[in-house]
Amino acid sequence: MEPSLVAFDQNFSGAADDFPALLRRKGLLAPAAIVNSQGGTPHQKSWQPTEATTILAFKFSGGVLVAGDRRATAGNTVVYDRADKVLEIDRHSIMAIAGVPATAWEMARVLEHSFQYFRRTQLQEMSVDGKVRALSKLLRDNFGFVMQGVGVVVPIFATYDSHPKPEARLYFYDAMGAQFEATDYAATGSGSPAVRGILYYENNWRAKPLQKLSEDEAVSIALRALDTAAESDTSTGGVDRGGKIYPLIKIVSREGITTLPESKIAAVFKETVA
8 A cells, every 4th residue: 555545544534434534523524423421412622614594486377486485594593583594696686595504605796796797797687597596606716615515505596587488496405516407396405405395285185276376465475485494393493473573575476576574574474374
C-alpha cells in the first residue's frame, strides 16, 4: 500500500468508525449529535443555524399560489415569528425558501440582479428555462456549505411563462440543485409531509382538483395545510391565533404577482378554517 494511503487508513481507523466521522474531525462536516451524561435526548455541541420552514405552492384557476408560514427556528428555539419565506424575484417569478434564510435571501438577491441585468442588456425577459437553471447553479455552488452542515436551502420556484403558450410553471429543487417541474403542487421543509398529504387528498378525492379552485378556495386549502403541519411539526408556525400572525401568500398570474393582504387571509381563515 502507498504511504499516503497508509497514513489515511491510520488516521481514519484510529479516529472514527465511518467516513462522516472523519469529515467531522477534519472540520468538513457539522458535529454529530451527542447524548448528555444523564442519558437524556441528543443535542448538538455547536451553535444551531437559523432555519425557516414550511413552504407550499400549487396551481389553481388563477395561476400559482405560493404560501409559507412565518416561523424561523434555531434548534428548539423560536427565533422569529414573522419571517418572509416567499420572495419576489421579478414581475412574474417567486422563490419560496425552506432552509437557512441568510443563504436563501442572498440567492434571491443574486437572482433578482441577474434577471434585471439580462432584461436591460438583452432587451427581453430571460426564458423560464434560463431562470430555472440560474437557481439550480446557485444551489449547486452552495453545496459545499451544505456538506458542512450549514447553509442548506431547498426552494420552490414559481413563474408564469408567456412563450410558447401562456401557462403557470412550478418547480421544486433538492439541496444539490436538481430541479423538478411539478404538474400540480409542491411542498418542502420539515412540515412538508403533512402538507403533501393534504394537497394530494384535495387534488384527487375532493369534488374539484386544485387547478379548478377559485382564489378563496385555494387560500383556504393553503391555510388548512400549514395549520395541520404546525400540529405535528414544531418548526412550522401555521396560524398563530393568539398573535394573529398568518402565513404569507402570493399569487403568480398572467398579470404579475399579487400579495394577498392579511385582512383577506384572516377573513378566509375565520370563515372556512377556524
